[in-house]
Amino acid sequence: MPDFSHDGARRARVGRVTADARELLPAAIDRFGTRVHAVGDDRWAAPTPCASWSVADLVGHLCFEHLWAPHELAGTSMEQVGDRYEGDLLHDDPAGAWDRAAARSRPRWTAVAEHAPRVHTIFGWIPVAEYAEQMLLDLTVHEWDLARGAGLDERVDPDAVGRALAYLDADPVMLTGPGLFADPVPARSDGPQDRLLARLGRRVR
Template sequence: MSDTADARALLPAAIDRFTVRVLAVGDDAWDAPTPCAAWPVRDVVAHLCSEHEWAPHVLAGEPLETVGDRYSGDRFRADPVGSWRHAVARSRPCWTATATHADPVPTSFGPLAVAEYAEQMLLDLTVHEWDLARGAGLDEELDVVGVERALAYVRSDPIMLTGPGLFGDPVAPAGAAPRDELLARLGRRV
């Protein structure tokens, strides 16, 4: 199996890249708008904090009802950097322990193969890395491997793309690059 045969192998590096972006956000940029409607920079980070707090539970196969709503609400907004560090301190190591993952894993979309859950997490990290960069005025380049993997997943028309309000309606891509296509398919204008 190659390093990219399973998206789980790509997640630790994607988490690290997102961490670099979070740490680069200036104090005056946390409330700046992003391409995510109604989500300023701090809310993009809070969204990913919530996902990464959930990840260890999901990967262990815990039912959603058991976890409850402990990772809901505005609890991550006050200290986005500290919240992100806390969330990934638990999430990142779980992605490298692939032999311990439940399969399927419980998600809000119903049970999913752990490999598809990893694709969703990689997609979210990749696209929201760009959202964060755009909102905070950071370099907007993305990892080529992560973009190509996320684009392949989006092209497969996964069920998560049909959910209400998860992503914006597709727009015309700004160019022919895979990054441009990925962002355009998810309603982002470059």
């Protein structure tokens, strides 16, 4: 069970869903990749629920996150990584760029024994298990954002949704970070996916 180094109640609420979010990351990466390869040629410039991001911009954001992941899992600081992943990561090939980023990130999530106990993020040094929660949440909500922008099936994996909701219920630092999410909106229904999306400011038609 992941240890977030916070209060015991918080650990219990998150831990009821699965043992370790890192176990869910490879499949989440694969699911996002399936979505990327389903985007039609005429949809890359389409808007997404993320303010000012097109479908291509959204894929670029995820490429950035997953190029960074191996460094963070190894315990490398943000200062050491520097600006090597700034700028255009897509080079007019969003699907290929995602495949390259995923090829670096995915195998690192299966090498659990090699992970640094704490990783350096925009929130400072945090336990690696919490970083995994953040990355799973990021993939899950952005999978929906991508589906909405690209006109794909908007159903998201229920296990990932449940895990993300449990993490949000634990009141993580991610919710109070520097403008990462829009303000919550009323949920369309009591269903887990609708509640997750509403919690993160997504309006579901």
